[in-house]
Amino acid sequence: MTIREKILVVEDEKSISTLIATILNNTGYEVMKARTGSEALSMISSHCPDLIVLDLGLPDMDGLDILRQIRSWSTLPVVVVSARSHERDKVTALELGADDYLTKPFGTDELVARIRTAIRHTRTTSPNNEIAQKGTYTVGELTIDYNKHQVLLRGENAKLTLSEFRIVALLGKHAGKVLTYDYIIKELWGPRAGGDNQILRVNMANIRRKIEKNPAEPEYLFTEVGVGYRMAEGN
Numbered sequence: 001m002t003i004r005e006k007i008l009v010v011e012d013e014k015s016i017s018t019l020i021a022t023i024l025n026n027t028g029y030e031v032m033k034a035r036t037g038s039e040a041l042s043m044i045s046s047h048c049p050d051l052i053v054l055d056l057g058l059p060d061m062d063g064l065d066i067l068r069q070i071r072s073w074s075t076l077p078v079v080v081v082s083a084r085s086h087e088r089d090k091v092t093a094l095e096l097g098a099d100d101y102l103t104k105p106f107g108t109d110e111l112v113a114r115i116r117t118a119i120r121h122t123r124t125t126s127p128n129n130e131i132a133q134k135g136t137y138t139v140g141e142l143t144i145d146y147n148k149h150q151v152l153l154r155g156e157n158a159k160l161t162l163s164e165f166r167i168v169a170l171l172g173k174h175a176g177k178v179l180t181y182d183y184i185i186k187e188l189w190g191p192r193a194g195g196d197n198q199i200l201r202v203n204m205a206n207i208r209r210k211i212e213k214n215p216a217e218p219e220y221l222f223t224e225v226g227v228g229y230r231m232a233e234g235n
């Protein structure tokens with residue numbers, strides 16, 4: 001795996017949550033955990049996971065309502081893991097836009113396989129082909145490697161998450177040009193994505209921490225206040 005994807009596990013039963021987290025950690029994913037629906041929603045906007053594993057029976061709200069909320073602004077992959085085995089629940093979840101549905105108890109290999117598929121699917125159906133682009137883009141000490149899906153800083157992998165990489169990849173493709181917040185959000189999260197800039201801002205802050213010497217005075221990714229972002233032009 002060239003990029004460590006961040007997965008948010010939304011599950012109130014501690015033993016199951018720990019089990020899923022351990023499996024995913026061992027597979028090489030970065031894992032975050034939420035125990036309630038409200039915790040999940042706030043972590044989604046503050047931490048920008050690349051995929052969500054969602055339990056339906058949560059203490060404060062129904063997982064299907066969380067799914068509905070996520071789908072109102074995002075195409076973020078969601079794999080539902082639930083004890084509910086009714087066909088009706090399954091169909092509802094898939095109709096609401098879940099990428100997959102696993103019934104508890106599930107096998108370790110099965111969970112990992114479904115998650116891999118859901119992530120691969122987002123990559124290949126991403127609304128634009130910014131990460132399918134080939135070759136590299138270099139500016140200063142920074143290189144975007146479109147083949148390996150990596151951003152290198154002085155030859156070292158900057159270890160961006162999938163969302164972070166996609167933002168940098170898109171800006172790199174249009175280096176020197178200002179891309180508006182709205183354009184970036186629609187390109188990366190799909191036409192249904194709302195005008196909420198928060199996810200983008202949080203991702204950008206994380207990216208700058210990883211690639212800029214001084215995030216307050218960036219050399220690579222510039223903010224055009226109130227408009228959008230621009231990638232520095234290559235040498």
Ligand code: CA
Pocket residue numbers: 011012013055056057058
């Ligand atoms: Ca539960």
